[in-house]
Amino acid sequence: MKVGVIGCGAIARRAHLPSYRALGAEILVVSDLREDVAKSCARKFNVKKWFTNYHELLKEDIDLVSVCTPNSTHAPITIDAAKMGKHVLVEKPMANNLQDANNMLKACKDSGVGLSVMHNYRLFPCVLEAKKRIEDGRIGNIVSIHAIGRDFAPMSWTHSTWFYHKWGLLEDLGYHFVDLINFLCHSPLVDVKVIARDCTDNMNCLNHIQAIMLFENKICTDLDLSWVSGSYEMSLKILGTAGTLEVDIRNNNLQEIHGYTTPIEDLSNSLKKSLKVGKAVINKTYFKGPIFYNQLVIKKFMESIVNKTNLTASGEEGREVVAIMDLIKKSYDAETK
Numbered sequence: 001m002k003v004g005v006i007g008c009g010a011i012a013r014r015a016h017l018p019s020y021r022a023l024g025a026e027i028l029v030v031s032d033l034r035e036d037v038a039k040s041c042a043r044k045f046n047v048k049k050w051f052t053n054y055h056e057l058l059k060e061d062i063d064l065v066s067v068c069t070p071n072s073t074h075a076p077i078t079i080d081a082a083k084m085g086k087h088v089l090v091e092k093p094m095a096n097n098l099q100d101a102n103n104m105l106k107a108c109k110d111s112g113v114g115l116s117v118m119h120n121y122r123l124f125p126c127v128l129e130a131k132k133r134i135e136d137g138r139i140g141n142i143v144s145i146h147a148i149g150r151d152f153a154p155m156s157w158t159h160s161t162w163f164y165h166k167w168g169l170l171e172d173l174g175y176h177f178v179d180l181i182n183f184l185c186h187s188p189l190v191d192v193k194v195i196a197r198d199c200t201d202n203m204n205c206l207n208h209i210q211a212i213m214l215f216e217n218k219i220c221t222d223l224d225l226s227w228v229s230g231s232y233e234m235s236l237k238i239l240g241t242a243g244t245l246e247v248d249i250r251n252n253n254l255q256e257i258h259g260y261t262t263p264i265e266d267l268s269n270s271l272k273k274s275l276k277v278g279k280a281v282i283n284k285t286y287f288k289g290p291i292f293y294n295q296l297v298i299k300k301f302m303e304s305i306v307n308k309t310n311l312t313a314s315g316e317e318g319r320e321v322v323a324i325m326d327l328i329k330k331s332y333d334a335e336t337k
Contacts, residue, residue: 001025001026001063001064001302001305001306002025002026002028002061002062002063002064003020003025003026003027003028003062003063003064003065003066004027004028004029004030004031004057004058004060004062004064004065004066004086005017005020005027005029005030005031005065005066005068006030006031006032006054006057006065006066006067006068006069006077006081007031007032007066007067007068007069007070008030008031008032008034008037008038008040008041008068009032009037009068009069009160010160011068011091012030012041012066012068013041013044014291015291015294015295016066016068016089016294016298017030017041017045018295019294019295019298019299020066020298021045022295023295023298023299023302025064025302027045027047028047028048028049028060028061028062029047029048029049029050029051029057029060029062030042030045030047030049030050030051030057031050031051031052031053031054031056031057032050032052033052034052035052038050038051038052054077054080055080058080058081058084058086059084062086063086063087063305064086064087064088064089064301064302064305065081065086065087065088065089066089066090066091066298067081067088067089067090067091068091069091070160070162071093071095071096071162071171072096072162074090074091074093074094074095074096074100074104075095075096075100075101075103075104078090078104078107078108078115079103079104079107081113082104082107082108082110082111082113082115083107083111085111085112085113086113087113087114087115087301087305088108088113088114088115088116089116089117089118089297089298089301090104090115090116090117090118090318091117091118092117092118092119092171092175092176092179092318092321093171093175093318093321093322093325094117094315094318094319094321094322095318095322096167096171096322097322097326098319098322098323098326100322101315101318101319101322101323102319104315105315105316105319108315114301114304114305114311115314115315115318116297116301116304116311116312116313116314116315117313117314117315117317117318117321118294118297118313119176119179119183119297119312119313119317119318120176120290120291120293120294120296120297121176121177121179121180121234121249121290121293122179122180122183122312122313123293123296123297123312124249124252124290124293125252126247126248126249126252126253126254127180127183127184127236127247127249129254130184130236130238130245130247130254131183131184133245133254133256134184134185134238134240134245137242138240138242138243138245138256139238139239139240139241139242139243139244139245139256140240140241140242140243141240141241142184142185142217142219142238142239142240143219143220143239143240143241144219144220144221144222144238144239145181145184145185145219145220145221145222145236145237145238145239146221146222146224146236146237146239147177147180147181147221147222147223147224147235147236148224148233148234148235148236148237149173149174149176149177149223149224149225149226149233149234150224150225150226150229150231150232150233150234151173151226151227151232151234152227152232153203153207153227153228154172154227164203164204164205165205166205166206167205167206167325167329168205168206169205169206169207169208169209169225169226169227170206170209170225170325170328170329171325173225173227174209174223174225174325174328175321175325176290177223177225177236178223178321178324178325179317179318179321180236181213181221181223182317182320182321182324183317184236184238185215185217185219187215187216187217187219188215188216189213189214189215189216189323189324189327190214190215190216191213191214192211192212192213192214192324192327192328192331193211193212193331193335194209194210194211194212194328194331194332194335195209195210196208196209196210196211196332199226199228200228203227203228206332207226207227207228208225208226208227208228208229209223209225209226209328210222210223210224210225211223211328211331213324213328223328232250233250234248234249234250235247235248235249235250236249242258243256243257243258244256244257244258245257248273250289251273251276251277252276252280253269253272253273253276255269296312297312297313300312300313301313
């Protein structure tokens with residue numbers, strides 16, 4: 001499969017381009033607004049062509065494009081790519097608002113091309129196992145989900161400043177956790193209440209967000225996001241009528257609890273987690289974190305194009321996440337007028 005990558009920043013260099021190369025795809029062309037960045041990226045990944053204008057890239061004989069640009073540009077680039085008959089894998093968030101997401105879906109449908117979104121968190125084995133146990137009824141009916149996404153501001157990831165706008169945190173960490181909630185317990189959103197603030201008073205963005213959401217299937221979720229907690233945690237606590245699932249995403253560990261856990265059970269879980277982490281450290285996958293699963297999303301998207309099978313992370317699912325994020329934003333804006 002012949003591939004082009006639009007945007008040569010951190011996510012393209014660390015995830016998309018290495019993944020395509022590992023999967024045997026032919027990376028024909030890259031583009032970036034910054035000439036020096038496009039040129040150095042092409043050199044690093046042995047790509048023969050590079051452009052500073054993505055419209056020139058779309059004229060090339062390629063099957064698939066990865067859109068790895070700032071969030072606000074995802075919609076116009078995806079729509080232009082679709083009109084040129086290219087399948088599109090777009091980074092998260094799919095779009096900044098629901099109207100843009102709808103326009104992206106329509107453009108891809110009208111052109112008969114595939115659209116996939118980088119929903120890599122749902123491919124962690126512990127998340128897939130949690131989904132299976134929920135569907136098997138292991139913890140009864142779901143009552144609530146506490147989703148925690150705590151990280152340091154992404155300054156170590158990239159020096160670019162486009163992350164730091166009002167809803168940057170929600171569109172960064174929040175997108176993944178809204179997608180996980182949809183993936184595990186899909187249902188329309190009924191109501192949402194939001195508390196969000198700039199805890200530092202100097203970042204000019206909402207760096208701590210909590211959203212209490214009630215879904216049509218009566219599941220209540222607490223979305224707890226922070227760039228300023230001084231800690232790192234990616235986890236889900238899923239409470240059911242017959243038990244609890246504690247999903248430690250970063251360490252790829254799942255604990256199922258019925259009643260109280262005994263010290264022996266806690267020790268057993270800690271040992272299991274330690275062995276998993278140790279194995280991942282030895283084979284060097286642990287340090288890649290969620291990026292390790294980007295390659296699997298890309299692989300499944302390419303297979304879906306060739307075999308005309310269902311997507312792992314479709315544009316429609318991406319649209320549902322954007323719709324919920326739109327409601328979170330509107331709830332906050334209504335309360336703070």
